[in-house]
Amino acid sequence: MTKTIRRSGERVRWWTYVLLGLAVFACLFPLYWMFVVATTDTATATRLPPEIVPGGNFFHLAGLVFTTVPFVRSVVNSLIVAGTIAVGHAVLCSLAGFAFAKLRFPGRNVLFLIVVLTMTVPTQLAVIPQYMIISSLNWVDTLQALIVPGLASAFGIFWMRQHLSTTISDEILQAARIDGATTWQIFWRIAFPLVRPAAFVLGLLGFVTAWNDFLWPFIVLKSPEMYTAQIAIKALQNSYSIDLGLAMSGSFLATLPLLVLFVFVGRRMVAGIMDGAFKG
Amino acid sequence: MTTTLSTRRAQAAPAGTTSVRQSITERIAPYAYIAPFFLIFAVFGLVPLLFTFYVALFDWNPIGEHVFVGLDNFTRLFADTRFWDAAWNTISIWLLSTVPQLLLALGLAHLLNHARLRMAVFFRMSMLVPYITSVAATTIVFSQMFDRDYGLLNWLLGFAGVEPIDFKQSVWGSHVLIAVMVTWRWFGYTTLLYLASLQAIPRAIYEAAAVDGAGGWKQFRHISIPSLRPVIVFTIVTSTIGGLQIFTEPLLVSRLSPLTCGPVRQCQTLTLFLYEQGFGQFQFGYGAAIGVALFVLVVGLATVNYVLSTRIRPER
Amino acid sequence: MGKLWPTWDAFIETGKKYTAATKKAFVDNAGTSVFHQAVNQGPQKYYDPSGNVVYSTSPQVKTAFDLALKAVQAGITAKQSSFSDGWSAGIGKDQFAVISAPSWLLEQIRNNAPGTKGKWDIATIPGGAGNWGGSYLAIPKGAKNPKAAWDYISKTQSPQGQLAHFVVTGALPTTPSVYKDPKLTALKDPFFSDAPTGTIYTNSLLGLKPFYIGPDSSAIGQELLNAITNVEQGKGDPAKAWDSALANIKTAIGK
Known part of the structure; x- marks a missing residue:
């Protein structure tokens, strides 16, 4: 890591804290509000002036979330999808990043350029043929339809390549080769352990993206037992009725796992994102 | 993007005992390592994209006939007022959600980039909280806060004597509402990217500028901004690609008519229009034609933005 | 009124x-x-x-x-x-x-x-x-058990079935034969x-x-x-x- 050098050491003005405080408030308030509404009934949620402290209805509504939709099942589905993608993403992108950073092979630079260029290809607009492909694989309404497309990404390869080329010196690899290690052994025993922190953050980003994905699961999942948490929150409200407290309760419960995770790994995520591709 | 290619490479020193078979394995190893990505991208990215162009030439019913109709879908599309409305909505929402977001992130990154700032970790972590909140949850909570009758925002505006604003029903209101949700979710992430780049600028450059008599604002404009060029280009291009394909927010913001984002399609984006035609009306061919149009729009605007943003240079 | x-x-x-x-x-x-x-x-x-x-x-x-x-x-x-x-x-x-x-x-x-x-x-x-x-009720061509689906529909949509539904959920019967049934005519909503x-x-x-x-x-x-x-x-x-x-x-x- 390069030494961090910041703006010259003048004093921090008071209004800097005020502005940053406002930004923090803007970031956190909607989540607080979600919790407040998740603890009241609809009559309270639609009263003016609004209730701005949490009510006592949380456990009742949370219970309703679990009985209205198969919510436990949805969270488990989300964990399976996001967990598999996180691990697969971390390993497959590290592997490809390793190849691009540390191995010599014909076509390397061209192939890497292609990887970078694919980042600029908008693919979400191709959902109709994507659905046809999933359908012809008989994967409609299955979790692998969500997992497989998310296992590797151009961004992840770019990111891991960056880390691998700056973290691992060629001398170590050369020494390993002379000792008779195969390429796989070099990757698995030497390179991967050294970039594990970066791969961990990449896995986290993959986890968050997969956990929060909406469009694709919305298209390929059909039966309530296959729903991910995000689709389950959508299912809590329909065109004919909404129970605001219930909807917010579901949203809050679907966000909670990530918030808990964030408390433990947030610092590393921040560091990971900042340590990414654009330094120096 | 500033990547440093490793200049010295490991020289493979095959020991004399290496079997032929092993050396073949070794030679294909790099290709095997990068193959998963290319396979996944081909099957779920490239092929569907190319297939979109093909399907767009048909009257394609998912469980019925596929009739080749040439460019009919496009003729119909260009005469379809719903398409032009959706295209305008898409561009409007994208502009409203991208421009303020990037400027806000730039300002916040500047504020955070201070050696003696206290609670720096707290500020940074808080700003990443919206990023881990799902779009679905974000939409539900913001819709409630911006509600015409019982929303917190209109209640507060009431004290300033403002009549309740019906965000969801009006064109500009629904665009602003969606833009606020997108901005909320992404500005912290963008701020961290900008901050990382700012921190990489050598202090000596600022000191030299200070000696030359350049104040804070001048330093910001003439040193910080040009140094941020690669990351600004990156965020502009990615937010163009992402912002023009917005789908979930408009779908969830209007519970009564989700596929059109309201009774008069006031916030129906092109991706939502595509979904409505493809999966609501089962007109895969027409939906694919919308996809092609969206592709042209995204690639066009991304290119224009790329060209424009790479022209950021230090002013002399 | x-x-x-x-x-x-x-x-x-x-x-x-x-x-x-x-x-x-x-x-x-x-x-x-x-x-x-x-x-x-x-x-x-x-x-x-x-x-x-x-x-x-x-x-x-x-x-x-x-x-x-x-x-x-x-x-x-x-x-x-x-x-x-x-x-x-x-x-x-x-x-x-x-x-x-x-x-x-x-x-x-x-x-x-x-x-x-x-x-x-x-x-x-x-x-x-x-x-x-x-x-509308429909049985898709690909249904796994169309016969059971049909039996279910026939049972629930029979005049007596619809009447029972109406009393509980309010779904109005489409079968005029039950319109004079005392179970229906006596229905009042407090x-x-x-x-x-x-x-x-x-x-x-x-x-x-x-x-x-x-x-x-x-x-x-x-x-x-x-x-x-x-x-x-x-x-x-x-x-x-x-x-x-x-x-x-x-x-x-x-x-």
Whole structure:
């Protein structure tokens, strides 16, 4: 890591804290509000002036979330999808990043350029043929339809390549080769352990993206037992009725796992994102 | 993007005992390592994209006939007022959600980039909280806060004597509402990217500028901004690609008519229009034609933005 | 109460008096409570008996559309689209006095506004006969067990099956043979001031004139409804609403 050098050491003005405080408030308030509404009934949620402290209805509504939709099942589905993608993403992108950073092979630079260029290809607009492909694989309404497309990404390869080329010196690899290690052994025993922190953050980003994905699961999942948490929150409200407290309760419960995770790994995520591709 | 290619490479020193078979394995190893990505991208990215162009030439019913109709879908599309409305909505929402977001992130990154700032970790972590909140949850909570009758925002505006604003029903209101949700979710992430780049600028450059008599604002404009060029280009291009394909927010913001984002399609984006035609009306061919149009729009605007943003240079 | 509004015009007049006296809205919205009801009361809607689309010339459609606009311009609607958050909340807050409610909607009113028990009554709809539409049951070709599905449908949709459903959920039977059944005629709803729900709803059904519906009926209805809502929410020009609705239908269904 390069030494961090910041703006010259003048004093921090008071209004800097005020502005940053406002930004923090803007970031956190909607989540607080979600919790407040998740603890009241609809009559309270639609009263003016609004209730701005949490009510006592949380456990009742949370219970309703679990009985209205198969919510436990949805969270488990989300964990399976996001967990598999996180691990697969971390390993497959590290592997490809390793190849691009540390191995010599014909076509390397061209192939890497292609990887970078694919980042600029908008693919979400191709959902109709994507659905046809999933359908012809008989994967409609299955979790692998969500997992497989998310296992590797151009961004992840770019990111891991960056880390691998700056973290691992060629001398170590050369020494390993002379000792008779195969390429796989070099990757698995030497390179991967050294970039594990970066791969961990990449896995986290993959986890968050997969956990929060909406469009694709919305298209390929059909039966309530296959729903991910995000689709389950959508299912809590329909065109004919909404129970605001219930909807917010579901949203809050679907966000909670990530918030808990964030408390433990947030610092590393921040560091990971900042340590990414654009330094120096 | 500033990547440093490793200049010295490991020289493979095959020991004399290496079997032929092993050396073949070794030679294909790099290709095997990068193959998963290319396979996944081909099957779920490239092929569907190319297939979109093909399907767009048909009257394609998912469980019925596929009739080749040439460019009919496009003729119909260009005469379809719903398409032009959706295209305008898409561009409007994208502009409203991208421009303020990037400027806000730039300002916040500047504020955070201070050696003696206290609670720096707290500020940074808080700003990443919206990023881990799902779009679905974000939409539900913001819709409630911006509600015409019982929303917190209109209640507060009431004290300033403002009549309740019906965000969801009006064109500009629904665009602003969606833009606020997108901005909320992404500005912290963008701020961290900008901050990382700012921190990489050598202090000596600022000191030299200070000696030359350049104040804070001048330093910001003439040193910080040009140094941020690669990351600004990156965020502009990615937010163009992402912002023009917005789908979930408009779908969830209007519970009564989700596929059109309201009774008069006031916030129906092109991706939502595509979904409505493809999966609501089962007109895969027409939906694919919308996809092609969206592709042209995204690639066009991304290119224009790329060209424009790479022209950021230090002013002399 | 139904005597106050034998016709839709009388309904609107009553609404004006109510709104003038109470300063509150009379009816929840013009789209579903006026247009959607009035359009279903004629002998012909969007299709003629031979399956041609006639929405643009069918007199019933234009009449219902104009009635809805008239209600909007009379200022008697609460501008709360049916089933919206504000609508659900408004039921419990006396925001409006009247809702066009088919029998299955009663359950929702009970749930949305438990505190309004005894404050509602049920009256016959202006024009006499009501029909909000209906649902369809289909067995897909790929069904795993079509026979069991058919048996289930036959059982639940038998006259006695439908009657049992009505008593519990309010889904109105389509089988006139049970309309004289004491289980139905004796039905009263304490939530709605002991209104005789069984007879009010079935009588309104008997007065109904059948009309043909076609594959695009719901798309046509939706566009017309959208045009009214747009005027009601203050965004659309009432003078252009009909033409723009017709244009939107043409784009949507190509006819």
